[in-house]
Amino acid sequence: MFETLKPAAPDGILALMSLYRDDPRAGKIDLGVGVYRDESGGTPVMRAVREAERRLHESQATKTYLGLAGDVAFNGLMIGLVFGGDADRARLRAAQTPGGTGALRMLADLIRLARPDATVWAPDPTWPNHLPILRAAGLKIASFPYYDAATGITFDAAIESLKGAAAGDVVLLHGCCHNPTGADLSLDQWAALADFMAGRGLVPFVDIAYQGFGQGLDEDAAGLRLMAGKAPEMLVAASCSKNFSVYRDRAGAAILLGRDAAQADTAFSQLLGVGRGIWSMPPDHAAACVRIVLEDAALRADWQAELEAVRTRMLDLRRDFAEALRRASNSDRFDFIAGQRGMFSRLGLTQEQVRRLRDEHGVYIVGDSRFNVAGLPGDRLDELAARVVSVLA
Numbered sequence: 076m077f078e079t080l081k082p083a084a085p086d087g088i089l090a091l092m093s094l095y096r097d098d099p100r101a102g103k104i105d106l107g108v109g110v111y112r113d114e115s116g117g118t119p120v121m122r123a124v125r126e127a128e129r130r131l132h133e134s135q136a137t138k139t140y141l142g143l144a145g146d147v148a149f150n151g152l153m154i155g156l157v158f159g160g161d162a163d164r165a166r167l168r169a170a171q172t173p174g175g176t177g178a179l180r181m182l183a184d185l186i187r188l189a190r191p192d193a194t195v196w197a198p199d200p201t202w203p204n205h206l207p208i209l210r211a212a213g214l215k216i217a218s219f220p221y222y223d224a225a226t227g228i229t230f231d232a233a234i235e236s237l238k239g240a241a242a243g244d245v246v247l248l249h250g251c252c253h254n255p256t257g258a259d260l261s262l263d264q265w266a267a268l269a270d271f272m273a274g275r276g277l278v279p280f281v282d283i284a285y286q287g288f289g290q291g292l293d294e295d296a297a298g299l300r301l302m303a304g305k306a307p308e309m310l311v312a313a314s315c316s317k318n319f320s321v322y323r324d325r326a327g328a329a330i331l332l333g334r335d336a337a338q339a340d341t342a343f344s345q346l347l348g349v350g351r352g353i354w355s356m357p358p359d360h361a362a363a364c365v366r367i368v369l370e371d372a373a374l375r376a377d378w379q380a381e382l383e384a385v386r387t388r389m390l391d392l393r394r395d396f397a398e399a400l401r402r403a404s405n406s407d408r409f410d411f412i413a414g415q416r417g418m419f420s421r422l423g424l425t426q427e428q429v430r431r432l433r434d435e436h437g438v439y440i441v442g443d444s445r446f447n448v449a450g451l452p453g454d455r456l457d458e459l460a461a462r463v464v465s466v467l468a
């Protein structure tokens with residue numbers, strides 16, 4: 076049987092992890108995979124999560140199944156975190172998932188069940204793993220232009236392109252901290268897009284994987300919430316990997332908004348059936364920790380404070396790196412980095428320049444020149460900027 080298979084193409088982001096690990100050079104710099112790194116280059120367990128783990132360890136009396144939707148309290152808290160205090164809870168349903176990727180896959184399968192002919196319109200560029208996830212669910216995919224290195228977000232071109240979508244098609248959007256560009260829609264653009272999509276019967280499918288990393292917890296969800304106020308139906312994949320730093324433990328939520336409570340219940344029953352067919356019931360540890368943090372006022376406040384420190388540190392790194400690049404290149408070519416948000420921006424290098432940066436200078440960034448802002452070594456920014464500028468020639 077296996078003789079029919081060809082080797083799979085390596086994942087462009089994850090392949091960098093092993094290349095970096097195997098590089099013996101002392102001065103190498105890892106700006107590849109999207110994990111937060113502190114000043115010492117580590118990815119610590121957050122204080123509140125550590126305390127939640129301790130409490131969980133002491134209080135958890137059983138590891139029996141929680142059911143298809145996972146932890147119901149976690150799901151309710153995730154709805155609150157993403158949709159805010161004014162959420163129309165009668166129309167919202169959430170299921171705990173293995174990370175944001177689990178939520179994306181579950182919701183993609185739900186789209187196929189509900190509307191097998193729907194096309195999912197994905198922004199170009201987007202997180203590279205979006206496309207395999209949608210493909211694995213058997214969905215048709217189209218793209219709309221999102222970003223141009225010279226001019227920024229191509230909003231008018233996006234709308235023009237989405238005029239080609241049919242009623243019932245789905246539009247994939249990044250809730251905040253667009254991956255890979257760090258360029259987010261303004262609230263005016265969210266509002267205009269929401270009106271356009273509602274008018275044409277297009278269903279929003281929002282991936283929010285970096286809530287709290289951009290402008291703040293509520294600010295990062297403001298566009299999504301605005302969309303929810305106008306959209307009759309909506310799908311949201313939320314991840315706890317980054318903002319709770321529980322990457323390997325895998326926690327997230329698949330959230331759907333129905334036209335009314337009865338429709339939400341029906342769709343949710345199908346969503347749970349999808350999960351049953353993939354992982355049966357979701358893993359619990361990280362979701363239980365997130366629940367404990369969000370339920371406890373003091374832990375929640377401490378988590379928010381630590382998350383805020385993470386966010387502002389990335390903003391400082393953006394500013395300092397843009398300044399270092401300005402000095403090294405003697406130009407404003409890289410100034411945009413300071414104004415973008417979240418964990419990623421793209422340097423605007425060719426694939427050959429990206430390869431040279433890795434081979435000649437031990438600097439690891441993704442092939443499209445995406446770099447992880449949180450990986451920037453704060454005390455070596457001038458050296459790094461000089462390496463970047465040297466491959467431009």
Ligand code: LMR
Nearest residue numbers: 088107108109202204254
């Ligand atoms: C990234 O974009 O680097 C992260 O979301 C990790 C991943 O799974 O690709």
